[in-house]
Amino acid sequence: MSGQGSTAAPIGLMGGTFDPVHFGHLRAALEVRAACELGEMRLLPAATPPHRTAPLAPASLRLAMLRSAVGDAAALVVDDRELRRGGPSYTVDTLAGLRHELPHTPLCLVLGADAFLGLDRWHRWQEIFSLAHLIVIPRPGTPLALNGPVGEELRQRRSSRAALRNPAGGAIVEQAITPLGISASAIRALVASGGDPRYLVPDPVRELLLASGCYGKAGQQAATAAGTEV
Ligand code: ATP
16 A cells, blocks of 8 residues: 655556456556556445446455456555445545545546546536546547536646646546457446457456356356356
């Protein structure tokens, strides 16, 4: 974990349902961590995401998939505080808790462009800027619009990476990454129709999700065909 002093390196926070975690998440997390020189990158699975439909896989399985994906890679850390807290996973509450624990550490919330564009529907969304910076990453097929309240924040807060070292938060940094057009919803649909998610997710994640059958009965057939124990 990061140190508590005034020179603490910023930490990255990527929240999501991770239903399931895939290479789009993992590669983005790794590249943002390196490009923005973050001390660590935490992946935070949501318990009950307030802004979207409930996840198909139970929380315990989403967490197990995430842990198996990260393995012992020191670059990424799984933080299960939203699952332990239960109830709706409001990001503003999560950030307030982290701010309390790490008063001198800049917090950087990493959002794909799709998530960023829906930010004004989040609970107490404007308070997020007094707790953290935002790092916005491109999502293939989702151009960043500059209109509406979120576009207005982007116009006013757009900053260079150096701003991320300010513990006060409030900057928005756009960070380019290798574009990967992978989504959890497409993986769920693939598995439900009997397809195999190999090379879209890490092998241990593939094995866990096929064995669970959580994305539909067809998942069991794919597992059998792929020689995975179910
Ligand atoms: P779904 O398809 O079910 O909406 P998802 O693939 O978007 O799921 P989430 O867990 O909802 O996955 O995403 C968590 C965060 O990761 C969000 O900020 C999202 O924008 C970002 N993200 C997910 N996939 C990618 C990707 N391929 N490239 C860049 N960012 C991504």
